[in-house]
């Protein structure tokens with residue numbers, strides 16, 4: 335038996351596991367430290383009442399022989415697919431059909447699994463800094479040497495440049511807006527350039543819009559399908575995690591339009607085949623929970639939570655700016671991307687913040703080489719702890 339040697343090309347551990355390990359070690363050696371975690375983007379507010387009510391009801395249905403449900407349809411029950419279709423797309427003028435939406439246990443899994451339907455010799459364009467799942471899963475699939483890095487820096491507002499005429503053409507292009515980790519958002523005009531590029535070169539865009547719910551400006555697109563031509567070149571990945579606090583419940587969805595045809599094959603049929611073989615669907619209780627997100631009470635309640643996290647991010651942005659840091663993001667995103675002081679690396683500044691303030695961030699270099707010199711803080715904490723963290727940072731770093 336031989337192992338999949340591609341795994342040996344990965345960093346020893348996943349970024350957030352390393353951050354957690356270092357935090358645990360620090361806590362063990364400093365038992366009195368009152369540590370505030372603003373590292374992984376995990377929500378802290380409980381699920382909203384509309385979602386909880388729907389789940390209680392679904393649990394009761396599962397307890398009764400007459401309403402009990404076994405395996406769910408792999409793609410999702412109609413009741414949830416119809417809500418997603420209507421609310422997230424049709425209402426916004428995007429014409430998709432129910433069978434183009436695939437419910438799943440979250441965008442992270444879909445981001446990784448979608449690679450199954452593409453040949454291993456495809457070239458893949460990935461931004462730097464980036465959500466590490468895109469890089470790691472392509473390495474696992476044997477595409478290490480096929481990765482084309484799209485560097486993103488403050489000079490270009492962390493937007494990757496569209497490849498030029500003489501540049502290598504990527505077959506697969508990962509884009510994420512609002513961006514994790516930098517918090518950057520993309521305009522329609524900018525995304526149109528990518529869509530035109532992908533259609534011209536017959537590339538596929540994997541558009542991660544897990545943070546779309548943080549966008550409040552109607553001019554900023556929430557979906558890639560708001561861009562004309564995207565349905566023939568883009569797959570969209572979405573999540574209930576950040577939108578409705580489902581990080582512990584697990585639900586997301588991926589849109590694969592029928593117009594995506596490569597090698598004379600619809601990607602929709604390949605993804606359906608992949609999912610029906612390797613995935614057994616989202617639990618009935620979770621699907622009812624997701625459905626409740628679209629009720630009028632659900633919408634009102636999740637918006638309250640989203641505003642709360644947005645305000646946290648704004649407070650962090652303001653606080654670190656007052657402490658003398660240059661910061662990015664924090665507006666239509668839960669993440670604040672902080673330029674760290676001269677003389678530190680991302681990891682040495684992570685240590686400095688942990689030791690001096692007992693605050694945990696995520697080192698920018700964990701998101702790629704271009705992230706060196708930065709640190710990410712999240713707005714998903716409680717208000718009290720977020721304010722406390724800002725006060726500590728100001729006390730230590732403000733001149």
Ligand code: MLT
Pocket residue numbers: 373374375376442465514
């Ligand atoms: C993050 O902190 O970047 C995210 O929470 C990770 C994720 O969504 O998997």
